[in-house]
Amino acid sequence: MRATVIHAPGDIRVEDVPEPTIIAPTDAIIRTVVTCVCGSDLWAYRGLEPVGQPHPMGHEYVGIVEEVGSDVTSVRPGQFVIGSFATSDNTCPNCLAGYQSNCVHREFMSTCQAEYIRIPNAQGTLVATDEHPADELLPSLLTLSDVMGTGWYAAKAAEVRPGSTAVVVGDGAVGLSGVIAAKELGAERIIAMSRHADRQKLALEFGATDLVTERGEEGVAHVRELTGGVGADSVLECVGTQESMRQALHSTRPGGNVGFVGVPHDVAIDGQELFFSHVGLRGGPAPVRAYLPDLIQRVFDGRINPGKVFDLTLPLEQVAEGYKAMDERRAIKTLLTP
Amino acid sequence: MRATVIHAPGDIRVEDVPEPTIIAPTDAIIRTVVTCVCGSDLWAYRGLEPVGQPHPMGHEYVGIVEEVGSDVTSVRPGQFVIGSFATSDNTCPNCLAGYQSNCVHREFMSTCQAEYIRIPNAQGTLVATDEHPADELLPSLLTLSDVMGTGWYAAKAAEVRPGSTAVVVGDGAVGLSGVIAAKELGAERIIAMSRHADRQKLALEFGATDLVTERGEEGVAHVRELTGGVGADSVLECVGTQESMRQALHSTRPGGNVGFVGVPHDVAIDGQELFFSHVGLRGGPAPVRAYLPDLIQRVFDGRINPGKVFDLTLPLEQVAEGYKAMDERRAIKTLLTP
Incomplete structure (x- = not known):
């Protein structure tokens, strides 16, 4: 064959x-x-x-x-x-x-x-x-x-609930599937982080309500601005780099959750920073x-x-x-x- | 004054x-x-x-x-x-x-x-x-x-539920309070990790059902032996060192949760290891x-x-x-x- x-x-x-x-x-x-x-x-x-x-x-x-x-x-x-x-x-x-x-x-x-x-x-x-x-x-x-099952798990691990605010970091097929999942699970506001026109279009079609094009701390600042200064309830980390993980953790409100499904490559999480953030974190193969x-x-x-x-x-x-x-x-x- | x-x-x-x-x-x-x-x-x-x-x-x-x-x-x-x-x-x-x-x-x-x-x-x-x-x-x-509120938060962050199995890492006042919290929240089995006789006694009095005296990977192996080979549903990390965090993460079943309340001192969490463990992690000041x-x-x-x-x-x-x-x-x- x-x-x-x-x-x-x-x-x-x-x-x-x-x-x-x-x-x-x-x-x-x-x-x-x-x-x-x-x-x-x-x-x-x-x-x-x-x-x-x-x-x-x-x-x-x-x-x-x-x-x-x-x-x-x-x-x-x-x-x-x-x-x-x-x-x-x-x-x-x-x-x-x-x-x-x-x-x-x-x-x-x-x-x-x-x-x-x-x-x-x-x-x-x-x-x-x-x-x-x-x-x-x-x-x-x-x-x-x-990818769709992985986006679904990202949303579940990030504990997306009806009425909640979700951020999706990563605009690949998994991130876009994550937008679908967040919508199906009832998120009221879905912020897609993307700077590619074709992916932005699909994210909006799948249910994203906001687009953030900035990355890193600028992207975090924009998410905070969109979420009353406190950060999102749920963040779906769909990339797997140190930068995307940091972006995800910093975009989450105290007591919120990050679901991470991008296989981490050289990602280390600082224990004290995670501690003081009060952010919950769960990842893995979906x-x-x-x-x-x-x-x-x-x-x-x-x-x-x-x-x-x-x-x-x-x-x-x-x-x-x-x-x-x-x-x-x-x-x-x-x-x-x- | x-x-x-x-x-x-x-x-x-x-x-x-x-x-x-x-x-x-x-x-x-x-x-x-x-x-x-x-x-x-x-x-x-x-x-x-x-x-x-x-x-x-x-x-x-x-x-x-x-x-x-x-x-x-x-x-x-x-x-x-x-x-x-x-x-x-x-x-x-x-x-x-x-x-x-x-x-x-x-x-x-x-x-x-x-x-x-x-x-x-x-x-x-x-x-x-x-x-x-x-x-x-x-x-x-x-x-x-x-300390009692902190033990309570550790148990909540570790999602202790009626009928679940909980492990408490750390036998200080917070860990011992965590035993009380796990019991009050309905844990059926509470494994206290301790090697000090006075603290073991108090842990048992507070509701611990098992004691594990080994530390590190030996302690993990003993916890796994007590939990059908898969690890505990909930682990309360009440110390804050790299070793105690590792011990907590390795003692948790896939899909289980670690609540960490010991202020982390020089603790780094490997993203890929956390990913493949499927363990959920939440900490912070209670x-x-x-x-x-x-x-x-x-x-x-x-x-x-x-x-x-x-x-x-x-x-x-x-x-x-x-x-x-x-x-x-x-x-x-x-x-x-x-």
């Missing part, structure tokens, strides 16, 4: 590799319907994370079940399924506590930009839709396997699995349309251009069709 | 100083009934915080109102009052959000180991009891101005004012008896010995009678 392999920073190729097969009785094999490139894939692409040996890429997927292992009874061949970028048995204590992305059997998906995918822990990871979705729903359903049934329904109902974050669609064969366009900020997010 | 002054690390004296007077119309003057030495006073005493110029000490107090400024109508001369170590107007947005210890007019008390005390923001800071309390209630009421009415009632009802943390009572004139005994761990907490 054809699959994406990274060889070095900037060197993304599509190659012939063996089709995956069932290894464990808890596996399933799916035929990829659509997959995509994630902002987090760019860390390796940009050389900010070591590449090491050439290896497959991709962790977002929807597909049709081809085959299941003998332990898998919750999905069957022919069904359309969505799963999380982090697999889970959905029965361990961490799963039962709602943190499936910290399952004791967790495996991070990493081979999804390909024609076929092996899904470990398939029983607890995959959710089948009642019917095969129409083509126009595919982009939105695909976002549920990561427990996407927990949200799938609800979010699938919202997509089928037409309530949310996170698929709009895809502004570039390419055949899998052109995946390299998909990475390049995102790296150069010509695209927010690239959808790939195998 | 007689008042405590620190001159240098280890050099605590009682001296004649002018009696305080009303400076602002929002002030009150109280006559100290009892006051005490706090674990946090030891940072300066031990030379771990700069002393600078000789200055008064003490931030915990109960007393009788002597005089009030013209803006103060909520308390009147002759009443028995308790107030927080952090003053608050109780009307600003942060106060209304329940974070009175982040009041925009906050002043930290610092002159309370003395015969008379000036209380800024008296209207929002002081709470009068319905009647003058019996002498045997004084120690417990005194703890409400800081909004003691928010809890006073409820906690006063619990003391009058005999439901809680946090005054037991005082195992040494001295006249104010012997305050130096009070510090020394705590520094040498001969006393958990010293009560002072002016």
